[in-house]
Amino acid sequence: MTTKKEDSCIRNDSNDRKSVKILILGDFGIGKTSIIKTYLELDYTPDDEENIFEEYRARIKYNGNEIDVGLYDSSPGPSAPERRKCYPSDVNTVLICFSIPHHESLKSVYNLWIHEVRAHYGKLMPIFLVGLRSDLRLFKSHIDGSHIHFDFRMVEKSEAEDIYIKYHFHGDYMECSAYDRSSVVNVINEAFFAAMRD
Ligand SMILES: Nc1nc2c(ncn2[C@@H]2O[C@H](COP(=O)(O)OP(=O)(O)OP(=O)(O)O)[C@@H](O)[C@H]2O)c(=O)[nH]1
Ligand SMILES: [Mg+2]
Numbered sequence: 001m002t003t004k005k006e007d008s009c010i011r012n013d014s015n016d017r018k019s020v021k022i023l024i025l026g027d028f029g030i031g032k033t034s035i036i037k038t039y040l041e042l043d044y045t046p047d048d049e050e051n052i053f054e055e056y057r058a059r060i061k062y063n064g065n066e067i068d069v070g071l072y073d074s075s076p077g078p079s080a081p082e083r084r085k086c087y088p089s090d091v092n093t094v095l096i097c098f099s100i101p102h103h104e105s106l107k108s109v110y111n112l113w114i115h116e117v118r119a120h121y122g123k124l125m126p127i128f129l130v131g132l133r134s135d136l137r138l139f140k141s142h143i144d145g146s147h148i149h150f151d152f153r154m155v156e157k158s159e160a161e162d163i164y165i166k167y168h169f170h171g172d173y174m175e176c177s178a179y180d181r182s183s184v185v186n187v188i189n190e191a192f193f194a195a196m197r198d
Contacts, residue, residue, distance in 0.1 A: 017067070017196055018065070018067060018068065019067060019068035019069070019070065020067060020068075020069055020070070020092045020093070020192060020195035020196060021055075021069075021070040021072060021088065021090050021091045021092050021093075021195070022069065022070065022071050022072065022091070022092065022093050022094075022095065022188065022191045022192065022195060023053075023072040023074065023087075023088065023091045023093070023094045023095070024036065024071065024072060024073055024074060024094075024095045024097060025074050025094060025095070025096050025097065025113055025117065026074075026096060026097035026098055026099075026105060026108070026109070026113065026132075027076060027098065027099070027102075027104070027105040027108045028075070028076050029099075030097055030098060030099035030102065030105050030132055030133075031097070031099060031132040031133055031178055032073060032074065032075075032097055032132075033073050034132075034178035034179075035097075035132065035176060035178045035184050035187065035188075036056055036071050036073050037178070038178040038181055038184045039058070039071070039184050039185060039188050040056060040058060040071075044178070051075070052074060052075055052076075052077040052082065052083050052086050053072050053073070053074050053086055053087070053088055054072070054073045054074075055070050055071065055072050055073075055088075056070070056071045056073060057069065057070055057071070058071065060189075060192055062192075062196060067192075067196070069188075069192060070090075071188070072088055072091065080112075080116070084116065084120065087120050087121075091121060091125070092126075092194075092195035092198055093125070093126045093127075093128070093170075093191045093192075093194045093195040093198070094117050094121065094125060094126070094127045094128070095127075095128050095130050095187065095191055096109055096113045096114060096117060096127055096128070096129055096130070096169075097130045097131075097132050098129075098130075098131060098132065098155065098160075099131075099132050099133050100131045100132065100133050100134055100136060100137065100154050100155050100175065101133060101136050101154055101155075102155075103153070103155055106155050106159070106160065106163065109129065109163060109167075110163055110166070110167055114127065114167050114169075124198070125198075126170040126171070126191075126194040126195070126198055127169055127170055128169060128170050128171055128174060128187075128190065128191060128194070129160065129163065129164045129167075129169040129173050129174070130173075130174050130175070130176065130187055131155065131157075131160050131173070131174070131175040131176075132175075132176065132177070132178070133177060133178075133179065134175040134176055134177040134182060134183070135177035135179040135180045135182070136154065136177075137154060157173075157175070160173055160175075161173050170194060171190055171194060172190075174186070174187050174190065
């Protein structure tokens with residue numbers, strides 16, 4: 001797999017499905033960049049750039065062809081109007097993410113992100129709901145066993161699935177962890193397959 005980071009708001013007019021673009025959105029600091037870097041096997045370093053959208057490149061073999069895959073990382077940006085001006089136009093699939101230990105980030109999914117994405121890309125765009133930091137579910141049960149207490153409650157799978165059903169997300173509700181790498185490849189692959197089918 002080759003990787004390359006591109007500037008924000010790059011356009012790609014290819015419509016022949018030799019390339020696809022996947023956009024990853026959600027609140028600040030929930031782990032969006034981490035899943036991209038885990039997928040691309042890049043070392044994690046905190047974001048040092050101001051761009052709202054940045055593109056990373058990968059290649060995936062599909063039915064004997066090499067497909068270029070653009071992974072658009074995002075940051076909520078300084079304001080919603082600024083962000084809305086800059087949405088990439090060539091997106092095939094969107095992953096709306098939240099952090100499993102942060103209920104507020106799930107609220108943003110249904111109060112903000114799903115509406116903004118549908119307003120921008122229309123109702124035919126495949127949009128997945130993805131819970132990030134799933135490793136903390138295990139961490140929680142571990143620390144319960146050793147009497148260390150958390151003062152927060154995880155978003156339960158059933159709560160996320162209710163949102164997924166209510167807002168008509170695409171495919172299945174998915175969870176992954178950049179920390180223990182579980183399901184990251186599966187999440188990106190599901191987005192890729194949806195992009196190839198749309
Ligand atoms: N436990 C755990 N921590 C994670 C995981 N993914 C990211 N983090 C931590 O969450 C913090 C933020 O991760 P980022 O990937 O930079 O989050 P982001 O959504 O890209 O942040 P912004 O670009 O600022 O919006 C970092 O300190 C990571 O170490 C994960 O899967 N599990
Ligand atoms: Mg980031």
